[in-house]
Amino acid sequence: MDRNYHVIAASSLFDAAPARMIPDSLAVLDRIRESGLVGMGGAGFPTWKKLSFGKGSDVIIANAAECEPLLEHNVARLRSNPGEILSGITLAMRQTGASKGIIAIKAKHTESLDAVRAALSAAGEGSSAFDIDPGIEIALLQDRYPTGDERAIVRDVLGTLVEPNEIPSKAGAVVINVETLLRLHQAVVERKAVNTKDITVAGEITGSGFGNDVSLVLYDVPIGKRVADVLDALGIRLADDARLLMGGPYMGGEITAEDCITATSGGVIIAGSEIQDEGPMGIIVCACGASEERLKAIVQEKGSSLCGVEFCKNAFRLPNGRLKCRNPGICPGQTQAVLALRKKGAQSVLIGHCTDCSNTVMQVAPKLGMRVHHATDAYMRAGGEHLIRSFRKTTVNTQA
Ligand code: SF4
Structure with missing residues (x-):
C-alpha cells in the first residue's frame, strides 16, 4: 500500500518565473544540456553527460523505487504523468542506443503501477499522445531499504551485482530517476529549461490541514525558494524544538529553514527532539x-x-x-x-x-x-x- 499523500501544485502557493524556452533548432542532446537538467534523485550528475557516457548501453532503467520512507513525489508523478515519464525513457533509449527500457518500482505502489500499465497499453494500441517505445517493461521491487540504490536496482532487475567502485554501465545499464525522466521529456519535447523541483514535505506538518500520517507532495517548487517560504505557504509553523531534514530519513542532512530548494532536493522532513538515553x-x-x-x-x-x-x-x-x-x-x-x-x-x-x-x-x-x-x-x-x-x-x- 502507498503511504497517504496529497498533491499540491506549487503554482497555487507562489508565483514562479516561467521556464526559459529552449530553441527548436538544437539537437536532442544539446536541448538536454541547454535545459540544465541534472540527476534529480540526489546525485546531481548532468544528464547529457550521463547519456553521452551511456552510449552503447543495453537498457535504460527508470528508478521509481522511492526508496526513502515518507517520500512520495516520484510515485505521485508516475500516477499523474506516466506518459511523459515513458516518453523520457524512450528519449534516453534513443540517445544511448539501448534496445530495452524498464521501470523498476515497488510492488506496493499499485495505483502508480496501474497508471503505467494503462499508459503502456495506450502506446501499444497507438492511442497515446506521447512517443513511447513499445519495448518498455515493468520490474517489481521488494519494499525494503535500500532498494533504490543504483547497484541494488541493477542487481535486482538484471541479476548482476557490480562492484562498489563500479557504475551500472558495467552491466550495460543506465539508471535514471523518474523525475529526471519527466524533466527530460519537458526539455526535449516541450523545450522547457529546468527551473522547478518536486519535493515531499512530511513529519510534524501541523497547520497544513492534514495529519502527520500524510505526506504533502509539492509539484514544481521553484528552485532557489527558501524552505521557510515553502513551509509558510503551507501554513506550517515550526515548534521551538523542531529539526529539519533535507532528503529522506536515511540519507538526508539537517538543514535550517533558511536553506533553499535545489535541483536535487527530495524531501523536507520536520521532527522534534531526539528521545533521551543515558547510554553509554x-x-x-x-x-x-x-x-x-x-x-x-x-x-x-x-x-x-x-x-x-x-x-x-x-x-x-x-x-x-x-x-x-x-x-x-x-x-x-x-x-x-x-x-x-x-x-x-x-x-x-x-x-x-x-x-x-x-x-x-x-x-x-x-x-x-x-x-x-x-x-x-x-x-x-x-x-x-x-x-x-x-x-x-x-x-x-x-x-x-
Ligand atoms: S552497509 Fe548498510 S546497506 Fe549495506 S548491508 Fe550494511 S547496513 Fe545494509
Missing part, C-alpha cells in the same frame, strides 16, 4: 544510511556518551573516502559489531542500517539487554510511521 551508546555505521558524523551528532542530541564505533562488514571505503556497500540491503550479519560494542560498555546502540541489517541487530542487541535506536527514529515517529526495527521478508512476483 555505541554506533554502527552503514554505507547506505546516516554518516558517522550524523550518528555521533544524534548520540549527543540523545544526551548519551559515545563508547564505541563499529562498521557494517559490507561497508567498503572507496579511495575518495566515501563508504559504499558491497551488496546493498543484504545483511552480512551484525552480531560481531553488536558484541564488540557491548564489550566496550555499550548499554544502547544507535544504527542507521538497511532494513535487513536492522532486523539482524534486533535479533542480538535486545537479548544482551541493549536498547536499540535507529537514526531515522525521530523522523519516522514524526511522520506517524513504524520505526525501522524488524522486517518481514516478502516474496515479490517479478512477473509484472
Whole structure:
C-alpha cells in the first residue's frame, strides 16, 4: 500500500518565473544540456553527460523505487504523468542506443503501477499522445531499504551485482530517476529549461490541514525558494524544538529553514527532539544510511556518551573516502559489531542500517539487554510511521 499523500501544485502557493524556452533548432542532446537538467534523485550528475557516457548501453532503467520512507513525489508523478515519464525513457533509449527500457518500482505502489500499465497499453494500441517505445517493461521491487540504490536496482532487475567502485554501465545499464525522466521529456519535447523541483514535505506538518500520517507532495517548487517560504505557504509553523531534514530519513542532512530548494532536493522532513538515553551508546555505521558524523551528532542530541564505533562488514571505503556497500540491503550479519560494542560498555546502540541489517541487530542487541535506536527514529515517529526495527521478508512476483 502507498503511504497517504496529497498533491499540491506549487503554482497555487507562489508565483514562479516561467521556464526559459529552449530553441527548436538544437539537437536532442544539446536541448538536454541547454535545459540544465541534472540527476534529480540526489546525485546531481548532468544528464547529457550521463547519456553521452551511456552510449552503447543495453537498457535504460527508470528508478521509481522511492526508496526513502515518507517520500512520495516520484510515485505521485508516475500516477499523474506516466506518459511523459515513458516518453523520457524512450528519449534516453534513443540517445544511448539501448534496445530495452524498464521501470523498476515497488510492488506496493499499485495505483502508480496501474497508471503505467494503462499508459503502456495506450502506446501499444497507438492511442497515446506521447512517443513511447513499445519495448518498455515493468520490474517489481521488494519494499525494503535500500532498494533504490543504483547497484541494488541493477542487481535486482538484471541479476548482476557490480562492484562498489563500479557504475551500472558495467552491466550495460543506465539508471535514471523518474523525475529526471519527466524533466527530460519537458526539455526535449516541450523545450522547457529546468527551473522547478518536486519535493515531499512530511513529519510534524501541523497547520497544513492534514495529519502527520500524510505526506504533502509539492509539484514544481521553484528552485532557489527558501524552505521557510515553502513551509509558510503551507501554513506550517515550526515548534521551538523542531529539526529539519533535507532528503529522506536515511540519507538526508539537517538543514535550517533558511536553506533553499535545489535541483536535487527530495524531501523536507520536520521532527522534534531526539528521545533521551543515558547510554553509554555505541554506533554502527552503514554505507547506505546516516554518516558517522550524523550518528555521533544524534548520540549527543540523545544526551548519551559515545563508547564505541563499529562498521557494517559490507561497508567498503572507496579511495575518495566515501563508504559504499558491497551488496546493498543484504545483511552480512551484525552480531560481531553488536558484541564488540557491548564489550566496550555499550548499554544502547544507535544504527542507521538497511532494513535487513536492522532486523539482524534486533535479533542480538535486545537479548544482551541493549536498547536499540535507529537514526531515522525521530523522523519516522514524526511522520506517524513504524520505526525501522524488524522486517518481514516478502516474496515479490517479478512477473509484472
Ligand atoms: S548491508 Fe550494511 S552497509 Fe549495506 S546497506 Fe545494509 S547496513 Fe548498510
